[in-house]
Each structure stands twice: as structure tokens, then as C-alpha cells.
Amino acid sequence: MARYNPQQIEPRWQQYWADNKTFKTPASIDDKKLYALDMFPYPSGEGLHVGHPEGYTATDIVARQARMTGTAVLHPMGFDAFGLPAEEYAIKTNTHPRISTNKNIENFVAQLQELGFSYDWDRQISTTDENYVRWTQWIFLQLFDTWYDPDQNKGRPISALPIPDEVTAAGPVAVAEYQDEFRLAYQTNALVNWCPNLGTVLANEEVKDGLSERGNHPVERRPLKQWMMRITAYADRLESDLDDLDWSDGVKKLQKDWIGRSTGAEVDFFIGAADQLEGWKQTRSQSGFPRKPGADVLRVYTTRPDTLFGATYMVIAPEHELVQTLTAPQQSDAVEAYRETAARKSDRDRQDDRVKKTGVFTGSYAINPVNGASIPIWIADYVLAGYGTGAIMAVPAHDARDFQFAQTYDLEVIQVVQPPQGDTKGAQCFTGHGTAINSGPFDGTPTAEFKTKIAQQLTQSGTGKTAVNYKLRDWLFSRQRFWGEPFPILHQLDDEGNKTGVVIGVAETDLPVKLPELKDFKPHGRPEPPLEKADDDWLYPVVDGKRYKRETNTMPQWAGSCWYFLRFIDPSNEEVFVDPELEKQWMPVDLYIGGAEHAVLHLLYARFWHKVLFDRGHLCTPEPFQKLVNQGMILGENEFTGFQTPSGNWVSTDFVSQDEDKSYIHATEKTPVTQVSIDPADAEKSGDHFVLTVDPNIKIANKAFKMSKARGNVVNPSEVVQQYGADSLRLYEMFLGPLEQSKPWNTSGVSGVRNFLDRVWRLIVETDNGGDKNEAQEENIIHASVTDNAANEEQLRVLHQTIKSVTTDIEKLSFNTAIARMMEFANFFTKQTTRPKSCLEPFLLLLSPFAPHIAEELWSVLGHEKTLAYEAWPEFDESLIIESTVEVPVQIMGKIKSRLNVPRGTSKDELENLALADEKIARLLDGKKIIKTVIVPDRLVNFVAK
RNA sequence: GGGGGUGUGGCGGAACUGGCAGACGCGCUAGAUUUAGGAUCUAGUGCCCUUACGGGCGUGCAGGUUCAAUUCCUGUCACCCCCA
CATH class of the missing domain: 3.90.740.10 (Valyl/Leucyl/Isoleucyl-tRNA synthetase, editing domain)
Structure with a gap:
């Protein structure tokens, strides 16, 4: 008796895929291509959250299904690994952020691999890799070297900028200064939110009432020399090019409003x-x-x-x-x-x-x-x-x-x-x-x-x-942080060591500019960036006999995520950031899935860089992301909550309100009340709300909260995998509801999809004989009812209906209904005493993008030796789906009174006669006058009578 | 305050261009089976009235259009998200 045991079969198939490089991206594209991309994660120390696998499973289903239709698929994963948490952790522990970052990435990779995603892991990148930073810096130099020509409406090399005669006459320094005024990456004195206590500049969102949101320290508005990106030059194109993209109207509008023309x-x-x-x-x-x-x-x-x-x-x-x-x-x-x-x-x-x-x-x-x-x-x-x-x-x-x-x-x-x-x-x-x-x-x-x-x-x-x-402002691009990309920029110094104002880019051959080794990363209360503390060797390079000082600001976290999708196409190229031929083959991204929190900034910045690189002839696509989908948030489990006074008396939600600082108070007495979690067994429905069973006068709330450590309702995907298996987690997150909607988690729902997989297992594997052998020794014996005989008409109809529904549902990204259809298939065939292989095999192929491990295992149980990842996707025959008879409801005044079983395609006249002849209808219409008869063949008959 | 989204059983959710509301899953009820089960199988399960037959009401709420509205229109309420 070999039961379905995901803990055993899942690691085995993951190993098989890795060993055989099953999901290696094809070197060339013969026919169709699919670039399916996830928004790559920040590898936090917390590890994977259940929100991550939601979008990742969706793209994985699309990618796996595409491979089975002969499509060349690029499906990569990487890490957006620069950022503040790693730096703060480094300050606290005095270890290099690279160490904790790499550890976190390792952890993320392990967690992602146990979910069975079909990524081409050979293409894994991190924005912090020196070989990646090199090209981020190279792209920055492109921006530095570009000005926007309003006549041609495109970015062009700074050398092509027409210089007015009087400027040329004033000498080379004047020319350089003039050029600087037009560069897409430029320096300016910007008013920034400087917080001396935190030793850093803060974003507008991090400042409330003149105090830092974290720690409540005073914040000053102070002009500092900052790097900016002239994104405003592209405002028009960033707006108008949205029209051709397959994005939701909501996100398009967000972007348009942000640009604010x-x-x-x-x-x-x-x-x-x-x-x-x-x-x-x-x-x-x-x-x-x-x-x-x-x-x-x-x-x-x-x-x-x-x-x-x-x-x-x-x-x-x-x-x-x-x-x-x-x-x-x-x-x-x-x-x-x-x-x-x-x-x-x-x-x-x-x-x-x-x-x-x-x-x-x-x-x-x-x-x-x-x-x-x-x-x-x-x-x-x-x-x-x-x-x-x-x-x-x-x-x-x-x-x-x-x-x-x-x-x-x-x-x-x-x-x-x-x-x-x-x-x-x-x-x-x-x-x-x-x-x-x-x-x-x-x-x-x-x-x-x-x-x-x-x-x-x-x-x-x-x-x-x-x-x-435009409401859109130029983009403040520099940060006073350590853990970011150094600018590939040098400031010329005079003999006294003062900046001359001449600024040059680091030679391409000298890239990447690596981060210097620092002894400590602690803030020092002055607005100079931490890189100012680097050794003189790093800080003061000499080029062509002239002394320079390096730029010590670093780039914001956005920089790496602005172009990572291009690097995935050609991740280890040493010559160029992406081979133009490969870029032409794979771009644009055909499906991009990620959280709605990136609907404005990340997408806008990435599109801006993309357009600049396009204008400069490095890319052949004007827009990077053809289709964009925002997944909804997964909330914690539904909870019943009531309110109590400090003395422990219940307060109905009718009498609870919130004061200015959002704490709960009694609405009339203005005294504080506390929120209490209530066992579902102690709650009951009364009218349109819930009340306490013990006191029905006390209304209580029933809602799902955001997952948070503080609330203690965080679900760890790895634990779910341990308990139910990766296929169950994947299936559950897809079955939960529409991808774009936010929806509450419900652990007992996971056991529901696990039951389905158990059922699928028992369709094919004999589970009730095996004697005393322990599980590891047991062989999977094919169930006695599995047969080579041809399928009957009904079985064929169920199969083809399932193929049709699953295929069209995947196209619509309506994964929850696709899974429901497969459940119906399993329920039907569970009842069948003979189960033709010719039905079970296509079914396993349909299931495989959703639950790849069990599908592979059962595929091999049925005698196949190779992975099913490249088997042809089943096709359906419409003529096998249509039933020969249909049930047509008969209504009187729009209310159903009877039903007719008639051959499909029965004519209007005949339907009317049959309906009038129906015993019950005849009785109800007796003595009444029929004013109007509405007949929709195969759908309904409706009599309007008085 | 502005913008976007969502309201359907005890819960998550189905329902194509207006045409049988509640697919599928959870939960619950009953039965069968098993040494046992948080296992399996079978049946039932929107609410109300009725012993039953049967009937009435039901997609946040109030109207409207229509033979027919979860779906279209007007108004309104609640919640969620984003921006300010």
C-alpha cells in the first residue's frame, strides 16, 4: 500500500530536473517564445512569505504549459539584494552586508527550489554581483552620456549636442558645463530631508510633521549636491506608450496620474x-x-x-x-x-x-x-x-x-x-x-x-x-548609504585638493567600481556618505596624471531592478550587458507578475531606462513589459474579534470607534477598550453580522487582517510544504481565488487540495495491498481499474471538457476554475470502475503545470521513462464535448416551473408545443391568457401569462 | 479629500455577450466501512414556512429598464488598497 507521499517524491523530482537541466532555456527559438518573469524578491532574513509563491506559481504554470505547446521559454529568477535592512544588520553586527546577503540568497534559493518552480537556475543573478554591478554602472554612464533632443524626440549622445558659438568661444570648461546642463544623469543642489540623528537622508514618505517616522528625530530640509535623473524629458513618451501595453487600466491610470500631464x-x-x-x-x-x-x-x-x-x-x-x-x-x-x-x-x-x-x-x-x-x-x-x-x-x-x-x-x-x-x-x-x-x-x-x-x-x-x-519630478538618484552601487564618476581635483568642477565617467575598462572595504558602517552625524571613510587608495585615483576624487554617493535600490530582465537574457556575457541578437529574440517580457506596490515607481523607472537604452541603439524594444499582472495580497486567516473594557465586560462593535492615534475606544464613554480574539465556536450569525453565542447582544467583527509578526498570523510556506507538500501549496494558492484579488488564507483549505491530490493518486495507484513492507520498499502498483481499453462516450466527454476548460482558463490566468474542473474530472473517474489510460494520461499532462511532482511521478508509474515537461499539451475535440440532449427550463413569468429533456437543437415551435404539453405547465396556465412567449433554443422557454 | 477596487450560503469562491444563482473546495449532518483515524466511500447541506406534497424569500441597500438582472442604468451604504 503505497500512499501519496510528497515528502518522498518531491525532492526526488527536483533532483531529477536539476540533474537533467530539464528547464534549461533553449539556445534558439524555432517557433513561438515566452518570456515569463516574476518580480525578483529582496532576499530578506525572514525568508519566503506565502505571498511570494502566489505570483511565482502563476508564472510557473504559464511557463510549464507553454513548453508543452512547443514554445521556447525563458523563465528566470534572481535577487534584488542591495538595500537598507542588510546595511542595518551590518551596522548592528559589524559584519559585511555581503555576508548576510549571500546567506539570505542561499536560503531563498533553497526555499524556492523546494517548491518545484521551473526556473533556469543557471541564469540566477543578484544585483549585488560585481559582474552585475559592472553593467549597472555602465548603463549609468550611458545616461550620463545622453541628452534629450526635443526636435528628434529621443535621447542622443552628448557629443551630438549643438554648442552655441558663444559657449564654444568661452573655452572647453564652459563647453563641459554647458553639456552638464543637458545630461540625463546630472548633479544639482536638491533640498533633501536630512536627519542628523539617523545620519541619513530620508525619503518624503519617511518624514512626518518634521520628525523621522523611525525614532522621531528632527529632520531638516537641507540643500545637498545630489545626482538626478532627467526622467521628465521622457514624461510624454512614458505616458503615451502606455496605450499599447496589455496592463490593467488601473495601473495605467496610476502611472498617468503620477506623470500628471x-x-x-x-x-x-x-x-x-x-x-x-x-x-x-x-x-x-x-x-x-x-x-x-x-x-x-x-x-x-x-x-x-x-x-x-x-x-x-x-x-x-x-x-x-x-x-x-x-x-x-x-x-x-x-x-x-x-x-x-x-x-x-x-x-x-x-x-x-x-x-x-x-x-x-x-x-x-x-x-x-x-x-x-x-x-x-x-x-x-x-x-x-x-x-x-x-x-x-x-x-x-x-x-x-x-x-x-x-x-x-x-x-x-x-x-x-x-x-x-x-x-x-x-x-x-x-x-x-x-x-x-x-x-x-x-x-x-x-x-x-x-x-x-x-x-x-x-x-x-x-x-x-x-x-x-508635469507632476513628475526629476528622479533623486543618489543615496548616502554603503550598500549600493558606487557611481562610476570621478571629480577632478586641483593642486590644493579642491574639486575643479570637472566630472568624468570611469573608463569602461575600469568597471566595475567595487565597494571599498570599510572598518565600520556606522553613521557619523554628518551628511557625507559612508564611502568618505574609504582608504585614500580607493578615494583618490589618478587618471592620465591628474588627481581625482571618487563620487561617494551610492545608487538607490531601484537601480538594479531597472534592467535585470535584460540581464536574464544573457547573464554571463562579459562583452556587453546583453547580446543585441538575444535581446531581439526574447524581448519584450510577455508576462510580468508581481505585487501592486511596484505599480508606479519600479515600472516607471525601468521603462525610463529602457527607453534611453532603446534611443541609444542598444535595444530594439521601446517598452520592456508587454503584459503586466498584479497579484492580490494574501491576508491572514479570518478572525473573530470582540472588544472588552479593562474590567473584562464585552462591548458590542456598535459602540467601538477609533481615536486619532487609531487605538480603540468606547464610542460614547471615550474609555479605552481592547481587541480580543474569539474562538469561532463561540460566535454565531445573527442577521447580517456575528454575535457572541453567550450574549447575542454583543456584535463582533469577522475579518482577515494583513499577515504580521505582531498579530502572529504569518504563515510560513516551508512549514506548509513540510506538512502537505509543495504541490499542495502551489495548488492551494492558485485555488484560493482570482489571482489579482486579495484573499484570506485558510489552512483547512490546504487539506482540501491535498485530498484532491490523494484522490488523483488513488485513481492510478493501488493503495490497499502491500502487506508488511515498510513504505520505502513498496512499489507503486497500477490500480486494477486502469485499463488499455478505449474510453466510452461519457468518459471522453468528461476528458475533453476538462481539456477545454483547463486550456482556456490558463490563458485567462483563471487558475482557480481550472483546478475546480480538474477536481470534477477526478471525482468522475473515481466512480468509474474502468479507467482508460487514454483518459488518465492527458489528465496528468493537464495537471502537471499546477502540481508537477505528483504528475511526473504518476506519469512514470504509467510506464513513461522521461519527464512529461515536453509532452504535447492535450487538444480537445469540440464534437466530443457536446451532449446530445439538453435540459431546458420552462418558466412562467420568469419563474421556473418545470423542465424539459429534449434533443439539442430542438426548434422553437417544437419547444413551445412540448412546454405547453407539459402536465404541470398546462395545469398552471389553465384559465390564463398567454400574452407573450419567449423561447431561446437549448436555453429556456418563458410564458408571460395573465 | 481624490483615485482605484470589492460586496453572492457558516467560510474561500463559480456563473461566457442579460437566460436554471451558489460550480469546485472547506465546514457541517447522516449512513457505510475499518483494530483505529484529522483515513476512505455514499448521500445531504442558501434562508424561511410545511409531517409531507408544496410554497415564499434570496447576489450590500433603495429604485429603474426588461418576458427575464449577480450581470445594464440611477442613487446610496460598507469595507479594502493607493495617493494627498
Whole structure:
């Protein structure tokens, strides 16, 4: 009696696949190709989470099935291994992050291999491999060497940048500086969130109310020389190329919103002396709108130039370059104080709608070019220096933030857009489209038309022009960390050891620039990166007799993940980052599956790099990921939770609310209550909610929480493999529900799919004779009912129906229903006393992408010697599926009253006669008048009667 | 506040272009079998009324369109995710 024993057969097949290199990527593509890619993981010390195998199993099913249809498959796995946790662990233990990183990778590989994924492990890469870093640095140099030519709409070599004569005349240093202004990778003084206590720069998301989220240390906004990526140059293409991708509308929209393309107008407001206004107007009407504003105007960007007549004040960002000029002497103290407060806030906090908007009056006024009105100029931090021109015209009647600000400081509100009739939503502040009022000659013009007209007038008068603006900012690319890629950049030094300003890339032949050996990684409280502590040998190289200092910032974690999918194609090439011929064969990625948390940044950055490499002729695909799917989150098991007062009395969920810091309180008494987990046996359903069995007045909650260590509901995939087997885990995660939906874990569901596999095993293997032998000695004997005889009609129908459903469900990535169909197959054949091999064998092939180990084992039990990984995928015969008779429901007034068993294709007339002849129908229709009869052949008959 | 998504039995979820709501699995109930079972097999299982026959109600809620609505339209509520 040999039972199904995954612990025994799974390692054996994993070994077989490894020994035979079963999943080696084919060297050439004869026919179709599939590049199935998972978002590669960060190898954390925690090991694999159940969320990982969800997406990985999905791509594995697609990859395995594709191989069986004669498709050449590239299905690789690697590791995104730079990052903060490894560095923090290194600081804590004073060991090199490479050591812990490699250990974690080893652990991840072992965990992934025990799940039986069909990766080509010969292609495993890590972003931290020196041979990988080499090419990340090489790509950086490409970006450094590229400028964006707006005429050709593509990135081109910096050597092709036209240099104005006066720059050439000023000498080579001037030329170099000019070029630097155009490079896609460039340096600038950026305002960063510097936290002295943590010794690092923080992302905007890591700062709350001027304090670091971790540790609550003060954070300063401080200008530091940083590397940036000119991603804004590609904003248009990054947006428009989304159209041809097979991505969900949701993710496309996220990307579009992040890019945030808006069209509006730039308008100049005169701020010079009043007696010069007329002269200025005249000059402008002749010269037109200048590219850069002069000192006598304040330039704003607005998406609503149609509301110009409603501008009642102006706002400039606290960092705006005209702040000094515009501040009147009597206001200077107030302005200075305000600027200091604003400097401590992050952009995020400044835009927070819940916080009252603040500002300060500069004491100056500007002239509205459309009506000559003189309006006050304010400074407020709700305007960001980085967006548009860093200054706005405020139209409180039609912009929510302006309105809020105007209310606070009692500023004038002039309504200039009449909402459409019946629209009462914006009674005080209407932000939608309507018709113009209080707008001089434009009164009565609809908003959209007004926008075009005003643009024309602004252009004519030289006071404005239409303009496109993006929310997307250039990408802050440097980090003050140790565990990242060093920049392949050298700063030239003069004889005194000061930087001359000349910056060169490291020669390609000198790549990679390796990380230096450091004695400690501890932060030192100054914003210099840890690499500043490297030995002079590393820090001060000499090139062509000149002394240089290395760039000591490192690249962000995004860098490695921006191009790893290209390296998988050609992972060990020493000559180029990817062979162009191979790239042409395999790109784009045909299926990319991963978490939704990467829907914006990772995908945007990777697409940007890809386009630059495309423009520079290194790639032949403009977009990297043709089809993208975001898997849903797997939550913890459903839990019943109730609330208790400190004295232990139950509180119904009706009386529980949350206070500001999210702790639970009694809604009326405002006293704290604690959340208590409740045994499902103590809960019962009452109406549309759950209550305590002991006291039905106490409502309790039933929901699934995110898996977290704190809650103690984390499921470890390795434990599931130990207990149920890898095939069961794979099958369970796919059976749980639709891939893209988040869904709760339920351990008893795993035993459900395990039961199914047990059943499949017993279909083929005799399990009830074997005597006293211990399990290891037992042979798998084919079940007595397995036969070489031909299948009967019903068996064939079940088989072909299963083939059809499973095949189309895999195409739709609807794995849960595919598994349900296979369960039906197993249930049916369990009841069959003869089980033709001609049905069982195709079934095993269908099962194999989902549960590869058991499928291989049973395939060999049936006498096959080779792996089934390249057996032909079964095909179905539609004519064998169709049943000859169908059951047609008969309804009266849309309610089913009877059923007819008729041959498929029975005509309408005949159906009607048969239905009318039906005893029950006849009785119910007796004495009634049939008003209408609806008949859909093979589907239903419906009588409308009175 | 803005955007996206989801609401179907005790639970996870099926249901193609509007056409038999609840496939499949879990759980539960009963029976068979076994030395035993967290094993296997068989049957049942949306809710309510009824001994039964049978009937009524049911896809978050309220309306609408239709012979027919989980599916289409209008409004509304709840939860989840992302952004601010």
C-alpha cells in the first residue's frame, strides 16, 4: 500500500530536473517564445512569505504549459539584494552586508527550489554581483552620456549636442558645463530631508510633521549636491506608450496620474513700477512671450487660465527666487520666520489638506494682465517650488486650496465661473466647468472654449502662452548609504585638493567600481556618505596624471531592478550587458507578475531606462513589459474579534470607534477598550453580522487582517510544504481565488487540495495491498481499474471538457476554475470502475503545470521513462464535448416551473408545443391568457401569462 | 479629500455577450466501512414556512429598464488598497 507521499517524491523530482537541466532555456527559438518573469524578491532574513509563491506559481504554470505547446521559454529568477535592512544588520553586527546577503540568497534559493518552480537556475543573478554591478554602472554612464533632443524626440549622445558659438568661444570648461546642463544623469543642489540623528537622508514618505517616522528625530530640509535623473524629458513618451501595453487600466491610470500631464498656460504678472506698466505692455506685444521671465514679472503656471479674471491674490513658494525682491522691508521679519518654519516641513506635509494652510504677505502687488487689477502677493508653503513656476495666481472661487487660504486670511473671492444648472456641489467654491461670468468680454463663454480664446489673447499680447506641465519630478538618484552601487564618476581635483568642477565617467575598462572595504558602517552625524571613510587608495585615483576624487554617493535600490530582465537574457556575457541578437529574440517580457506596490515607481523607472537604452541603439524594444499582472495580497486567516473594557465586560462593535492615534475606544464613554480574539465556536450569525453565542447582544467583527509578526498570523510556506507538500501549496494558492484579488488564507483549505491530490493518486495507484513492507520498499502498483481499453462516450466527454476548460482558463490566468474542473474530472473517474489510460494520461499532462511532482511521478508509474515537461499539451475535440440532449427550463413569468429533456437543437415551435404539453405547465396556465412567449433554443422557454 | 477596487450560503469562491444563482473546495449532518483515524466511500447541506406534497424569500441597500438582472442604468451604504 503505497500512499501519496510528497515528502518522498518531491525532492526526488527536483533532483531529477536539476540533474537533467530539464528547464534549461533553449539556445534558439524555432517557433513561438515566452518570456515569463516574476518580480525578483529582496532576499530578506525572514525568508519566503506565502505571498511570494502566489505570483511565482502563476508564472510557473504559464511557463510549464507553454513548453508543452512547443514554445521556447525563458523563465528566470534572481535577487534584488542591495538595500537598507542588510546595511542595518551590518551596522548592528559589524559584519559585511555581503555576508548576510549571500546567506539570505542561499536560503531563498533553497526555499524556492523546494517548491518545484521551473526556473533556469543557471541564469540566477543578484544585483549585488560585481559582474552585475559592472553593467549597472555602465548603463549609468550611458545616461550620463545622453541628452534629450526635443526636435528628434529621443535621447542622443552628448557629443551630438549643438554648442552655441558663444559657449564654444568661452573655452572647453564652459563647453563641459554647458553639456552638464543637458545630461540625463546630472548633479544639482536638491533640498533633501536630512536627519542628523539617523545620519541619513530620508525619503518624503519617511518624514512626518518634521520628525523621522523611525525614532522621531528632527529632520531638516537641507540643500545637498545630489545626482538626478532627467526622467521628465521622457514624461510624454512614458505616458503615451502606455496605450499599447496589455496592463490593467488601473495601473495605467496610476502611472498617468503620477506623470500628471496637464495643459494650461504660463502667464506673466507685472511687478515693476506702476509708471512702467504701459511701456512693458507695449514691449511685450511686440516681442512676444520671452522664454525666461525678466525681473519685472512674476510668472505663474495655471491649468485654468479661464479663471484669470477671478485671481484675487498671488502665492509664491517660500523657496521662490523672487522672495527677497518682493518682500517689503516692514514684512521681512515675518517672511524670514515663515521661511524657516516651512523649511522644516516635507512636501507631503505641506500639501496635507487636513492641516490649515498658512502664509505671510510680502507687502508687494502684481498687475493682472487681463484686467489691470493690482493684487497682493503672498508666500505660502502650499505652493511648491518644484511644480510649474513655483508661483500661482490664486482663484479662491474655483480652487479648493486657494479658497481655504482665502478664508483663513480674509482675502477677496470673485466668482467667475457659473456652474451648470442644477449643480449645487460647489456652492462656495466651484471647481468644475461652466460658463464665464465677471470676465469682461468673455462673459457667457463655456470653460473649454474660454481656455482656447484666452490662450490666443495671451499669446497676442505677449503676456502668456499655452504650456504643458508635469507632476513628475526629476528622479533623486543618489543615496548616502554603503550598500549600493558606487557611481562610476570621478571629480577632478586641483593642486590644493579642491574639486575643479570637472566630472568624468570611469573608463569602461575600469568597471566595475567595487565597494571599498570599510572598518565600520556606522553613521557619523554628518551628511557625507559612508564611502568618505574609504582608504585614500580607493578615494583618490589618478587618471592620465591628474588627481581625482571618487563620487561617494551610492545608487538607490531601484537601480538594479531597472534592467535585470535584460540581464536574464544573457547573464554571463562579459562583452556587453546583453547580446543585441538575444535581446531581439526574447524581448519584450510577455508576462510580468508581481505585487501592486511596484505599480508606479519600479515600472516607471525601468521603462525610463529602457527607453534611453532603446534611443541609444542598444535595444530594439521601446517598452520592456508587454503584459503586466498584479497579484492580490494574501491576508491572514479570518478572525473573530470582540472588544472588552479593562474590567473584562464585552462591548458590542456598535459602540467601538477609533481615536486619532487609531487605538480603540468606547464610542460614547471615550474609555479605552481592547481587541480580543474569539474562538469561532463561540460566535454565531445573527442577521447580517456575528454575535457572541453567550450574549447575542454583543456584535463582533469577522475579518482577515494583513499577515504580521505582531498579530502572529504569518504563515510560513516551508512549514506548509513540510506538512502537505509543495504541490499542495502551489495548488492551494492558485485555488484560493482570482489571482489579482486579495484573499484570506485558510489552512483547512490546504487539506482540501491535498485530498484532491490523494484522490488523483488513488485513481492510478493501488493503495490497499502491500502487506508488511515498510513504505520505502513498496512499489507503486497500477490500480486494477486502469485499463488499455478505449474510453466510452461519457468518459471522453468528461476528458475533453476538462481539456477545454483547463486550456482556456490558463490563458485567462483563471487558475482557480481550472483546478475546480480538474477536481470534477477526478471525482468522475473515481466512480468509474474502468479507467482508460487514454483518459488518465492527458489528465496528468493537464495537471502537471499546477502540481508537477505528483504528475511526473504518476506519469512514470504509467510506464513513461522521461519527464512529461515536453509532452504535447492535450487538444480537445469540440464534437466530443457536446451532449446530445439538453435540459431546458420552462418558466412562467420568469419563474421556473418545470423542465424539459429534449434533443439539442430542438426548434422553437417544437419547444413551445412540448412546454405547453407539459402536465404541470398546462395545469398552471389553465384559465390564463398567454400574452407573450419567449423561447431561446437549448436555453429556456418563458410564458408571460395573465 | 481624490483615485482605484470589492460586496453572492457558516467560510474561500463559480456563473461566457442579460437566460436554471451558489460550480469546485472547506465546514457541517447522516449512513457505510475499518483494530483505529484529522483515513476512505455514499448521500445531504442558501434562508424561511410545511409531517409531507408544496410554497415564499434570496447576489450590500433603495429604485429603474426588461418576458427575464449577480450581470445594464440611477442613487446610496460598507469595507479594502493607493495617493494627498
